[in-house]
Amino acid sequence: MIKLENVYKSFGDLEVLKDINLEVKSGEVVCVIGPSGSGKSTMLRCLNQLERITSGKIYIDGELADEREMGKDLKEIPPEKVQELCTELGMVFQRFNLFPHLTVLENITIAPKIVRKKQESEIKKIALDLLKLVGLEDKKDEYPSRLSGGQQQRVAIARALAMQPKIMLFDEPTSALDPELVGEVLEVMKKLAKDGMTMIVVTHEMGFAKEVGTRVIFMDEGRIIEEGDPKVIFDSPKEDRTKSFLKKIL
């Protein structure tokens, strides 16, 4: 579904991703953990081209989406093609980033309307189904500022799903939430996982990673240090760095 090959990313002199190799198959729920500044979020942002990789290859849905060497494009992939591949990826941000000038329903319908150019009635039906999925049908005409953080994040998930992506990327989706609101967002994510959605989740919620993750990746200083089955990683990590990280947070 998604493959990163020898991916490097630098911001100026600062190397934030070093030789990342990762393959995510259909139906997997990959949880990425690690200390802050370890490159987890940057890796997600490189996948959907919010950041450009410095070198390496990215495949989305089996097709080459980006190939670079020392910051230069090796193979010119037409921007429309890249944009099309990126719409296979839905993204949920730490700070929700809902559009405050649009109602909940409009937040969900705007992208299908102007990007996919689908029919209004069809879009609305999909949007209402999604609102039902995240449990917020009664909020469809509210503006985001009237919702709690947890509700906003659930709308953000519905908004991303409305583009009918094949893979969902979650960038610390519960880190900006009050503790009592974390559960409702995780519930929605569990539902998605159960329905077979392919997901990459950058998270500090170890409980979620253990329960829902099919694989856990531990990153530190821009590298993937260790990866494997959640049980194995949490109960008997091999690497010292993984051990000391888990000791600190568990």
Add this chain to the structure above:
Amino acid sequence: MLTIPQVMALVDGTILTMQLTLIGITAGIVLGVLLALGRISKSRILNGITWVYVWAFRGTPLLMQLFIIVYAVPLFTLDLFGFPLRLPILAAAAVAYSLNSAAYLAEIIRAGIQSIDKGQMEASKALGMSYYQAMFKIIIPQAYRRLIPPVGNELIMLLKDTSLVASIGLFDVLRTTSQMTNATGKAFYYIYAAIIYLFFTTIIQVVFDKVEKKYSIYD
């Protein structure tokens, strides 16, 4: 009191003032949006051109710009191309006010756009929108509300600055009243000018306050 010809003259002056103000603000906003997009664009050329435009029009007196567009451009074009590019004075003045207010509005609009959280553009891109789709559907509509007070400010400035056209031979509100004063030796005619300006600035102020409130529903 005013005689009927004096009333007619004041009406004509008011119409001229309003024409210049409305053309200036409308053309200024359209051109201002384009200039603002140039100022924040990644293209160095667009960036440079729009920077120089804003620099030139903000950095020189409006009166000088009026003189250049009304008097100097016909002479330059006569020398260069053999024919004078001469507009009617009112049209030339309207061009000058549009170009000038565009420079100020461009900075207002640029600052408004840049004040919108970066996450909005990222979320738009993550949903597959192009840069311009995101700009016109997501970013600029959110900037509207923040733009209302400074644009109202600019509109009031523009209204008052139209009095400069007296020096290129046009009869606006102020010049009409000062001519009446010169002809009669009575200074109270200026009060009429003040009333007319205040009448329109009051309308602008009230309308802009209302619009700002209307846009605050989603905050």
